[in-house]
Amino acid sequence: MQPNSAMDAMYQEIILDHAKLRSGSDLSAEEAAETSYDAGCGQVHQLNPVCGDEITLRLSVDGNTVESIHWLGDGCSISMASASILAQEAKGMTVEELRTLIGQFREVMRSRGSMVADEEVLGDAAALGGVSKFPARVKCAMLAWVAAEGALAQASTP
Amino acid sequence: MDAVHESAPLDDAAVRRIRNDFPVLSQQMAGRDLIYLDSGATSQNPISVMEAEQEFYEQRNAAVHRGAHSLAAEATDAFEDARTTVAGFVGAGEDELFWTSNATAGLNLLAYSFSNASVGTVSAEAARFALGPGDEVVVTEMEHHANLIPWQELCRRTGATLKFIPVDDDGALRLEEAAVLIGPRTKVLAFTHASNVLGIINPVAVLVALAREVGALVVLDACQSAPHLPLDVKALDVDFAVFSGHKMLAPTGIGAVYGRAELLNAMPPFLTGGSMITTVTMEAAEYLPSPARFEAGTQPVSQAVALASAVDYLRETGMDRVHAWESTLGQRLVAGLSAIDGIRVLGPKPGVERTGLAAFHVEGVHAHDVGQYLDAQGIAVRVGHHCAQPLHRRLGLTASTRASTYLYNTTDEVDALLEAVAEIRPYFRVGTGKEQ
Ligand SMILES: Cc1ncc(COP(=O)(O)O)c(C=O)c1O
Numbered sequence: 001m002q003p004n005s006a007m008d009a010m011y012q013e014i015i016l017d018h019a020k021l022r023s024g025s026d027l028s029a030e031e032a033a034e035t036s037y038d039a040g041c042g043q044v045h046q047l048n049p050v051c052g053d054e055i056t057l058r059l060s061v062d063g064n065t066v067e068s069i070h071w072l073g074d075g076c077s078i079s080m081a082s083a084s085i086l087a088q089e090a091k092g093m094t095v096e097e098l099r100t101l102i103g104q105f106r107e108v109m110r111s112r113g114s115m116v117a118d119e120e121v122l123g124d125a126a127a128l129g130g131v132s133k134f135p136a137r138v139k140c141a142m143l144a145w146v147a148a149e150g151a152l153a154q155a156s157t158p
Numbered sequence: 159m160d161a162v163h164e165s166a167p168l169d170d171a172a173v174r175r176i177r178n179d180f181p182v183l184s185q186q187m188a189g190r191d192l193i194y195l196d197s198g199a200t201s202q203n204p205i206s207v208m209e210a211e212q213e214f215y216e217q218r219n220a221a222v223h224r225g226a227h228s229l230a231a232e233a234t235d236a237f238e239d240a241r242t243t244v245a246g247f248v249g250a251g252e253d254e255l256f257w258t259s260n261a262t263a264g265l266n267l268l269a270y271s272f273s274n275a276s277v278g279t280v281s282a283e284a285a286r287f288a289l290g291p292g293d294e295v296v297v298t299e300m301e302h303h304a305n306l307i308p309w310q311e312l313c314r315r316t317g318a319t320l321k322f323i324p325v326d327d328d329g330a331l332r333l334e335e336a337a338v339l340i341g342p343r344t345k346v347l348a349f350t351h352a353s354n355v356l357g358i359i360n361p362v363a364v365l366v367a368l369a370r371e372v373g374a375l376v377v378l379d380a381c382q383s384a385p386h387l388p389l390d391v392k393a394l395d396v397d398f399a400v401f402s403g404h405k406m407l408a409p410t411g412i413g414a415v416y417g418r419a420e421l422l423n424a425m426p427p428f429l430t431g432g433s434m435i436t437t438v439t440m441e442a443a444e445y446l447p448s449p450a451r452f453e454a455g456t457q458p459v460s461q462a463v464a465l466a467s468a469v470d471y472l473r474e475t476g477m478d479r480v481h482a483w484e485s486t487l488g489q490r491l492v493a494g495l496s497a498i499d500g501i502r503v504l505g506p507k508p509g510v511e512r513t514g515l516a517a518f519h520v521e522g523v524h525a526h527d528v529g530q531y532l533d534a535q536g537i538a539v540r541v542g543h544h545c546a547q548p549l550h551r552r553l554g555l556t557a558s559t560r561a562s563t564y565l566y567n568t569t570d571e572v573d574a575l576l577e578a579v580a581e582i583r584p585y586f587r588v589g590t591g592k593e594q
Pocket of ligand 1: 262302
């Protein structure tokens with residue numbers, strides 16, 4: 001193989017690890033099919049029709065704190081790693097903090113490689129910064145985050 | 159063109175000369191020579207085709223069939239000569255081929271024409287195309303969405319029922335089931351000549367015989383055959399055949415439908431308007447015979463001229479030679495891919511006839527990641543469901559990676575792909591020994 005630094009920057013060790021780990025991917029097919037949830041719970045299904053990447057993400061808040069993210073999904077390493085990282089990072093954040101994080105993550109993803117992903121701000125999600133150089137893959141990285149944004153809105157509206 | 163009038167089988171040396179006619183292939187990608195293995199999606203144009211289109215605009219552009227001036231006559235001649243060339247290429251008469259924007263438009267046009275025969279008052283001769291409750295349309299499980307959804311919609315509009323011939327684990331049509339499915343209720347049998355995923359060439363004669371027994375109309379999707387093998391619609395005895403120019407060395411925006419003359423002159427048109435009528439009153443209109451009947455409005459004239467030029471190129475190269483070369487590449491692909499750990503090739507096993515393409519699954523690595531890895535090596539392939547979701551579902555997959563060759567691909571390019579594919583599972587740290 002010829003070295004390819006842009007690709008190697010996207011498929012970092014931590015990304016490939018998370019793609020296998022799939023932290024939080026313990027939502028059952030039955031739960032994913034449910035249409036009504038407890039108060040403080042939101043659930044969103046996202047599908048990328050181009051490549052078939054798919055996720056159903058359930059998020060629950062307790063008061064003002066994100067209690068948990070559980071998801072069921074299938075897709076490329078970027079979409080799966082991204083969901084795994086999100087599930088780990090979001091847990092324990094306040095609703096406002098998660099909302100801000102999603103916004104910052106989206107901004108980096110849309111930057112076409114012009115923004116440096118700051119680990120201080122994004123935590124492990126900074127490792128996904130390399131994806132922004134591949135416009136065709138940004139959707140993969142955003143899939144779980146878009147689902148979380150919707151689920152958060154549902155969960156935090158009384 | 160170097161390949162002209164040669165008759166020896168194509169080999170790498172001849173293909174290298176052919177490549178000189180395709181400027182897009184001589185560029186660098188990811189720091190190495192571009193390896194274009196996505197001709198099944200869209201093919202590249204030789205210089206002669208681009209020049210034919212440019213020459214038309216420089217010297218002959220005018221409204222066809224609509225003017226008395228000399229330039230219009232020249233444009234009309236160019237347009238009709240193009241039809242004669244392309245019709246001849248597939249064995250059709252010149253009144254039996256009309257233009258569409260692509261194969262998808264052609265298949266939809268047929269479905270809508272049948273639809274138009276199914277509603278309101280229609281002539282006795284148009285009634286043979288009518289469908290209603292109790293009638294059936296039969297397709298196959300391997301169809302491209304373009305040869306599936308128009309029939310789903312036709313059935314929804316008319317109350318007819320859609321049935322499909324299933325495939326076996328290697329993707330081959332289960333002909334014993336076809337013989338049961340195709341019966342007195344069958345009004346239309348629509349299937350692909352060559353699969354865009356499996357590389358299978360379907361047994362047209364067997365299927366046509368089943369359709370003939372019950373008087374069903376046969377629609378052939380020739381998108382993956384017209385560009386790659388000698389095609390004779392009369393010898394195949396199909397009623398309709400559809401193909402796209404951009405898959406056969408021509409620009410986008412042009413496709414064609416073949417129909418038996420007798421059928422085309424009886425079938426209601428889909429699009430109506432200018433250029434397709436004889437007498438028009440405020441109440442009604444009478445239509446021209448085929449092909450004008452199906453060419454309402456301004457046509458893709460320069461694209462038709464370019465497609466004819468592409469057909470000239472293919473014909474001069476020789477479709478037998480093209481087919482033989484691509485079979486060689488297809489076999490090299492399957493044999494090589496099958497020998498790599500963790501690679502599952504879809505479709506026929508090595509040694510069994512296939513076209514010059516192979517779709518495969520890399521165990522443990524998503525097709526999107528496979529495509530990304532190959533792109534970084536300068537290799538262009540298609541990843542996803544290739545517009546054949548039901549087929550992928552049947553094979554237990556949501557997506558696959560497809561390498562598809564054409565007359566300009568070399569064995570070196572196939573070997574470069576094989577080498578890169580062998581590196582993929584180790585790169586993503588899946589598979590024997592390297593798993594953590
Ligand atoms: C078998 C088959 N049918 C139909 C089509 C549709 O062709 P187009 O997109 O040019 O209309 C394709 C191309 O992808 C194909 O491979």
